[in-house]
Amino acid sequence: MADQKNDKPAKPQSKPQGSSGGGWLSRIAPGVRNPFAKRETPENLWVKCPETGEMIYRPDLEAALWVTPSGHHMRVGARDRLKITFDDGEFERIATPSVVEDPLKFPDDRSYHDRLKAARKATGEQDAMAIGVGKIQGQETVVVVQDFAFMGGSLGMAAGETFIRAAKEALERQIPFVIFTASGGARMQEGTLSLMQMARTTLAINELNAAGLPYIVVLTDPTTGGVTASFAMLGDVHLAEPNAMIAFSGRRVIEQTIREVLPPGFQRSEFLMERGMVDKVVSRPDIPKVLGSILKTLMMGRASSKAA
Numbered sequence: 001m002a003d004q005k006n007d008k009p010a011k012p013q014s015k016p017q018g019s020s021g022g023g024w025l026s027r028i029a030p031g032v033r034n035p036f037a038k039r040e041t042p043e044n045l046w047v048k049c050p051e052t053g054e055m056i057y058r059p060d061l062e063a064a065l066w067v068t069p070s071g072h073h074m075r076v077g078a079r080d081r082l083k084i085t086f087d088d089g090e091f092e093r094i095a096t097p098s099v100v101e102d103p104l105k106f107p108d109d110r111s112y113h114d115r116l117k118a119a120r121k122a123t124g125e126q127d128a129m130a131i132g133v134g135k136i137q138g139q140e141t142v143v144v145v146q147d148f149a150f151m152g153g154s155l156g157m158a159a160g161e162t163f164i165r166a167a168k169e170a171l172e173r174q175i176p177f178v179i180f181t182a183s184g185g186a187r188m189q190e191g192t193l194s195l196m197q198m199a200r201t202t203l204a205i206n207e208l209n210a211a212g213l214p215y216i217v218v219l220t221d222p223t224t225g226g227v228t229a230s231f232a233m234l235g236d237v238h239l240a241e242p243n244a245m246i247a248f249s250g251r252r253v254i255e256q257t258i259r260e261v262l263p264p265g266f267q268r269s270e271f272l273m274e275r276g277m278v279d280k281v282v283s284r285p286d287i288p289k290v291l292g293s294i295l296k297t298l299m300m301g302r303a304s305s306k307a308a
Helices: 024-028 057-062 077-086 112-121 157-175 188-210 251-258 269-274 285-308
Strands: 046-048 053-059 090-095 129-136 139-146 177-183 216-224 237-240
Touching: 024 216, 046 057, 053 057, 077 129, 077 139, 077 177, 077 285, 090 157, 129 157, 129 188, 139 157, 139 285, 157 188, 216 269, 216 285, 237 269, 237 285
Parallel strands: 139 177, 177 216, 216 237
Antiparallel strands: 046 053, 090 129, 129 139
16 A cells, blocks of 8 residues: 655744854854855956056055056046145135036037036046145145046136136235146037137236246146147146156157157157256156245245345
8 A cells, every 4th residue: 555645735843942044153153144245346446557557456556646666657636636736635625617518519429518427427526627725835826637537638618717717816815826737638529619718828827927926837647739739838837747748749640740750758758858848757746845845936036026
């Protein structure tokens, strides 16, 4: 005779009182939960050096002011630049002036409004220039920073208005003006209105000169196009970061035009310093100290001339 089958499901065994149901590890170490759970690693924890390909731990790179072990000076945003320039990283932000957006209704596969919106979200800045006022080695100074991450640091109406606002701030406070340049040139979405900023910024510099206030330019990688053809080359003193590209047109364009091969290092800061276009090449950690020395000397001379 076949065994009789029991169709009733078996009752689940009850768990002992006090059991958390976490397995054997939870019984011997109650505070441990999900010890083998997958942890997400931040995507930007390691940064690749553009020059050598070396992978660098991001906190170490930040501590080195974004200068890699090989000496390559990586690009930095406006906030970081202002922070590392002023004493103890303390400064006052000056609001960026508002301008009409997309005045030419520029046709493109992506609207100019959308490009501006994306750039603002990525950088946290209103446009390609930012203003800060603080002390550099004890000398109160207005500092403007061009952020290459914002549409290539392109010069448009907003950037022009920001430059003029910073110059007026320097005139009102009777303090020096320093700019860190980084740009691919004029902003094509604004056409001639963008090119007009070259003349407008030049006039603002003339006002600083008339008032006897120092205007110092720190050229960073890259500084090109209309920016090089205007306020980037009108400083009382021109400093530059190592190996920064400083040019009007690109190397390939020039070679194709003149049908010649350009020399090694052409358009780099060291090459230009040898030929008198740049006064001094300064490593990023040393820039505040060098700037402070220059500004104090120039302001001292201004005080002496006033007394005379």
